[in-house]
Amino acid sequence: MTKIVNGYSLPLNPAPARRLNLRYLNGALFASLGVLGAFYLVNISHLTVQGFVLRDLKSRASELASVNTEQEEAVNLAQSYNALEARTPELKMVAIGDVEYLAADNLAVAKR
Numbered sequence: 001m002t003k004i005v006n007g008y009s010l011p012l013n014p015a016p017a018r019r020l021n022l023r024y025l026n027g028a029l030f031a032s033l034g035v036l037g038a039f040y041l042v043n044i045s046h047l048t049v050q051g052f053v054l055r056d057l058k059s060r061a062s063e064l065a066s067v068n069t070e071q072e073e074a075v076n077l078a079q080s081y082n083a084l085e086a087r088t089p090e091l092k093m094v095a096i097g098d099v100e101y102l103a104a105d106n107l108a109v110a111k112r
């Protein structure tokens with residue numbers, strides 16, 4: 001005897017689908033929210049500290065630039081014509097008059 005199976009004669013109770021447990025899902029979401037929040041706070045704190053360091057470095061750079069300008073002005077003043085002329089009497093040098101150059105005739109140069 002042959003048995004004929006149709007779709008209506010199969011049991012209507014399929015295997016139960018695996019349901020997502022909301023307790024675990026909520027726990028995972030809260031844990032990830034906590035980790036991301038902590039990461040955000042650490043990142044903001046680090047950026048704030050870098051901002052303070054950058055501000056201090058900029059103020060130090062402006063101080064050094066003003067000191068550099070003052071020192072360049074001091075060098076230019078020391079090298080100016082008036083400053084050099086004022087310091088020449090202290091050297092006790094004699095002024096140059098007429099200069100006579102010696103001319104040497106018949107120079108002998110050794111060659112290899």
